[in-house]
Amino acid sequence: MATAVETHETDGHGDHDDWHHKPFSAHHFENAEQQFDSGKLGMWLFLVTEVLFFSGLFVAYAVYRANHPEVFIYASQYLDKYLGGMNTVVLIFSSLTMAWGVRCAQLGQRSGLILMLSLTLACAALFLGVKTFEYTEKAHKRLLWAGAFVNATDINKSLGTTKRPGNHVFVVEKIPKPPETFEERMMVSLRAIQRFWGVSMLIPVLLVGLGYRFNSRPTRTIGYAVLLSIGAILVGMEASIQIHEFQHGGAHAATGGHDADHHEADHQEAGHNGEAGLPGAHPEHSVVAGDIVDPMLSELTSDAEPKDLKSLSDRPRNANIFFSIYYFMTGLHAFHIICGMIAITWLLVRSVEGHFRPDYFGPVDFVGLYWHIVDLIWIYLFPLLYLIGN
Amino acid sequence: MSDSHDHHGFAHVMSPAVLLAVFAALIVFTVITVLIAGSSLIPPGFDIYVALTIATIKAALVVLFFMHMIHDKGLNAIMFVFSLVFVALFLGAAISDTEQYQHLIKDFGQANPDSMAK
Incomplete structure (x- = not known):
């Protein structure tokens, strides 16, 4: 054994011996290239498993869409293709910065690598910020996965009334409509989430402080990375709120807020009572229509037809299965983004420490490959979920 | 840039020109796919094929250039x-x-x- 090792080391590898003594050089590899290629092969194998297990979800999507195209056409109208498109651009940009970071690592450009990794991390967090807005908006519209249908009692609770609902009809005895419009209720939640992130910024600030106190550069780097991530999440949320208000603000200003909203509800009520009459509704009761009504839930809330949503009458059966698929696919993708952010933070720590050099940049390249596959999956998810046309 | 050849490294280094060109192409395809979604240019029922073709072109660009597969x-x-x-x-x-x-x-x-x- 000992002789074998000896012959191996003296066997024509004299010019690579200095590589064996550098940090992070694994002794069982012949040279830097073999170490890099082995790592890369392993990473590609991992990516193959990623593709295969995501393919299960894509098959679920394909089977359900092949059999029930109407569900997808109906439900996708609730997805904002401009927010999704913005997220696509953000992810593509982060792929660019990641690929550029690999280039910097290959060329031994330490500060360039740190800049590119920071940009990638910020884009990842920005993506999650926009996603936070989208999930919050859908939750407020009760667009949840199948089985997570709220019932009318829950809606009553969330509106602060204690009245028992009628039979599949949201009936209240002249209880005034909740003071907040849908937009306001959503904003309350979004601001709460933003406050949560704002307060949790104390943790990275504490980390940075500890890093300075105990003179630990990795701790400081982690602190700054987390601070950057939370900041970018807040920016992403704020940007999507602004986009949302830009898209819907015009209509709201025209109706003039609360009074108009009440008016609308009254109007709908009146129109409703004038028509066929609601089965099961008592005439002395008022039916809350207003903005709580969502076609997906209309039978639980009110049968009044919402004006701005086109297809209540052809609401397909099991429409919420679309949202099961939506939440599972985008949620698993978001989980991958979070894992990628952890990996990029680790790369940031190591690049600040100056670990990477032209003959040792494997980790940057491998995390880069992972990051690109996450981008790749989004490239397919975006048209499949957001761009379902006629 | 010339550094893709004068560097002694064992892996190919992507030049900034290639990276930026791929990025620009990806953005252009994203804008196209958003703009033509649901438009009357596409016959009904063909939306998904158009969208998936564009997505596949984008995916190929990412795999070949950002993931270095073309030199791998x-x-x-x-x-x-x-x-x-x-x-x-x-x-x-x-x-x-x-x-x-x-x-x-x-x-x-x-x-x-x-x-x-x-």
Whole structure:
């Protein structure tokens, strides 16, 4: 054994011996290239498993869409293709910065690598910020996965009334409509989430402080990375709120807020009572229509037809299965983004420490490959979920 | 840039020009796919094919250039392509299988109209 090792080391590898003594050089590899290629092969194998297990979800999507195209056409109208498109651009940009970071690592450009990794991390967090807005908006519209249908009692609770609902009809005895419009209720939640992130910024600030106190550069780097991530999440949320208000603000200003909203509800009520009459509704009761009504839930809330949503009458059966698929696919993708952010933070720590050099940049390249596959999956998810046309 | 050749490293270094060109192409394709979604230019029912073709072009750009596959070892490329072959098999088998049962579901719905009500 000992002789074998000896012959191996003296066997024509004299010019690579200095590589064996550098940090992070694994002794069982012949040279830097073999170490890099082995790592890369392993990473590609991992990516193959990623593709295969995501393919299960894509098959679920394909089977359900092949059999029930109407569900997808109906439900996708609730997805904002401009927010999704913005997220696509953000992810593509982060792929660019990641690929550029690999280039910097290959060329031994330490500060360039740190800049590119920071940009990638910020884009990842920005993506999650926009996603936070989208999930919050859908939750407020009760667009949840199948089985997570709220019932009318829950809606009553969330509106602060204690009245028992009628039979599949949201009936209240002249209880005034909740003071907040849908937009306001959503904003309350979004601001709460933003406050949560704002307060949790104390943790990275504490980390940075500890890093300075105990003179630990990795701790400081982690602190700054987390601070950057939370900041970018807040920016992403704020940007999507602004986009949302830009898209819907015009209509709201025209109706003039609360009074108009009440008016609308009254109007709908009146129109409703004038028509066929609601089965099961008592005439002395008022039916809350207003903005709580969502076609997906209309039978639980009110049968009044919402004006701005086109297809209540052809609401397909099991429409919420679309949202099961939506939440599972985008949620698993978001989980991958979070894992990628952890990996990029680790790369940031190591690049600040100056670990990477032209003959040792494997980790940057491998995390880069992972990051690109996450981008790749989004490239397919975006048209499949957001761009379902006629 | 010339550093893709004068560098002694064992892996190919992507030049900024290539990276930026790929990025620009990806953005252009994203804008196109958003703009033509739901437009009347596409015959009904073909939306998904157009969208998926554009997505596949984008995916190919990412894999070939951002993931360096165009300069990578053949073994890595073969593995990745084989994973796509198996995805196609999985998808094709699942779709053709589910179609086998549609007439049974239809018959059941006709026999039990209440259970299939909206």
